[in-house]
Amino acid sequence: MTETVVRKNRIARNADRVGMGAMIIASVCLVALGAHWVIGPMVSVVVLALFLVLGSVLGLAVKGGPEARRLLAPYGLLKPGMLWLALFFIAPVWSLLRISLSTKESRFSVQYNFSWAFQNYSTAFRDFGKQFEHAFVYAAIATVLTILIGYPLAYVIAFRGGKYKNILLGLVVIPFFTSYLIRTIAWSTILADRGIVVRVLHAVGLENVFEWMHIMDNGKLLNTPAAVIGGLTYNFLPFMLLPIYVSLEKIDTNLVNAAGDLYSSASRAFRKVVFPLSIPGVFAGTLLTFIPAAGDFVNAQFLGNPNTTMIGNSIQDQFLKQNNYPVASAMAAVLMVSIATLVLLYTRIFGTEDLA
Amino acid sequence: MMRKRTKYGRYALNVFAGLGLVYLFAPIFFIVAFSFNKPKGNFNIAWQSFTFDNWLHPFAEQSLTHALWKSLEIAAVSTFVSTILGSLIAVALSRYKFRGSEGINLFLVLPLTTPEIVLGSSLATLFLGQNFIDFGMTTIIIAHIMFQVSFVALTVRARIRGFDWTLEQAAQDLGATPIRTFMKVTFPLILPGILAAALLAFALSIDDFIITFFNSGPVQTFPLQIYGASRVRIPPQINVLASMILFLSVAILMTGTIAGMRKSAEKQATAKKFKLLHRK
Secondary structure (H helix, E strand, O other): HHHHHHHHHHHHHOOHHHHHHHHHHHHHHHHHHHHOOOOHHHHHHHHHHHHHHHHHHHHHHHHHHHHHHHHHHHHHHHHHHHHHHHHHHHHHHHHHHHHEEEEEOOOOOOOOOOOOOOOOHHHHHHHHHHHHHHHHHHHHHHHHHHHHHHHHHHHHHHOHHHHHHHHHHHHHHHHHOOOOHOOOHHHHHOOOOOHHHHHHHHHHHOOOOOOOOOOEOOOOOOHHHHHHHHHHHHHHHHHHHHHHHHHHHHHOHHHHHHHOOOOOOOOHHHHHHHHHHHHHHHHHHHHHHHHHHHHHHHHHHHHHHHHHHHHHHHHHHHHHHHHHHHHHHHHHHHHHHHHHHHHHHHHHHHHHOOOO | OOOHHHHHHHHHHHHHHHHHHHHHHHHHHHHHHHHOOOOOOOOOOOOOOOOOOHOOOOOOOHHHHHHHHHHHHHHHHHHHHHHHHHHHHHHHHOOOOOOOOHHHHHHHHHHHHHHHHHHHHHHHHHHOOOOOOOOOOHHHHHHHHHHHHHHHHHHHHHHHHOOOOOHHHHHHHOOOOOOHHHHHHHHHHHHHHHHHHHHHHHHHHHOOHHHHHHHHOOOOOOHHHHHHOOHHHHHHHHHHHHHHHHHHHHHHHHHHHHHHHHHHHHHHHHHHHHHHHHHO
16 A cells, blocks of 8 residues: 555656656657558557557646646646647658658659658759759848848847837838738839839949849849849848847947947947847847748749749749659758758857757 | 047948838838739739729729638637647746756747748648648648747747746735636736737738648638739739738737837836835
């Protein structure tokens, strides 16, 4: 009798381990089920395991007393969201990787056989190397441009906004309340061959300068790489500006004044005090801009030409139009892995612990 | 001399910021202006003549209006579910100290650092390999909840970071049941953060294109309809509806800001009164 009580107490005291273990096991079960990792009779075994695990945690919560309940509570709160992410975020990535190594039975078949088909990856690199290059180069240039435009703007709002700070910040965000596609289509109207920008440039005589800088191509602004990069820059600017603003806003202006009192020039104060303190914002902004920009295909579609397609265009085309899921999945997998690698490297070099 | 130069520097920076704002508003100006255009032919991209017609018949494009309703429906359902799931995660993360919380924090950032095209295509591969759900409303809603959960969890967590959880104990010491404590103390205090997160999730859902594009099947949401139609026709109603959404969001933003300003002004006033009382 006493033995069972002692054992029960030990379980109750380690209820947090039980809770975490149950969450992990349940997630693995869901990933296995969702990604078709298990087939046939194994499916019912895994389903049974899933219910058993969840049921036993529920049992422990009911029987275990207040201490066990307190230890279990966070896992109980986490479980619905985490299991959702396991089934609809992790399992899909798993199934993407599986399909990227599968072969189709025939050109029009919807059946795939997993066969370690690495030729999908060589096809992806061989046929779409240019698109990968475009994606990373365009996204990198656009990220630099968003810093160049976003930083001064955030700086002025944060330090010179005064009581209009919130209004100015609102003004910056308002344009992005219109649909992403409509904004991009509007840019294609603005940059069109007989549109306002081209005509003004022509009238002022800056056309040659722009041609020389390779921004314009034979008098055209639309359907050039520059237009695609411009669209990316515009559409992802708030993702750069807002994190920078948040980190600048936190800076104690007394520090800047102190630097001035100690005979630092304004530019030196900026370099030595303000900029270092705003690096977390630039860091977060770079990730939030570069990642979606590298995977984007809308800007290249509306503002580019067939020679400026990015990897997103190719994935979309292979997946939805050609139904060539294995190669499309291979491209998506390469994109995902290379971005993850870049993010890790970047975090190692410039990292701050407070990413979120 | 030195002073003068920094003064010019100041001006230059302000002018640059002003130009930045102009740049941000350039396409918006076009969108609103072209909602008053009377286009020749199918494409509303060249200025012809001014008209109020489009605003008088904003819902004349039936497929567009239908798509907008679908988008609102999807956003409402997905926001409801994701706000609950995400807020529970946020409460767990900020209320309790527990094993594995750092891992969870890192895990939550993952969907945000994965390009949308990867999220969309991978989810589509999941739905391809099964015969339980067809591509359509359900798959779109599932996809939206998936990317909203992280946003909600991180937003709510940031908003309730400084929350004083001992208030809960105080309520329970005064004899409140756990449920009553939650309804009367915890929930009202974390509600503003949850509402802000819900608003963000709703906006993300309405505007999502890439992930929806892969998982929509036959369903046309507002962005998908614009995308599909943009090759054959761009009716001015697109601009009218976009302007309406814009004005509505600005109105919501402004009421929020004004309410916030009034609240902080009230707080300051009470603080002042309190100080005065104590001085006497």
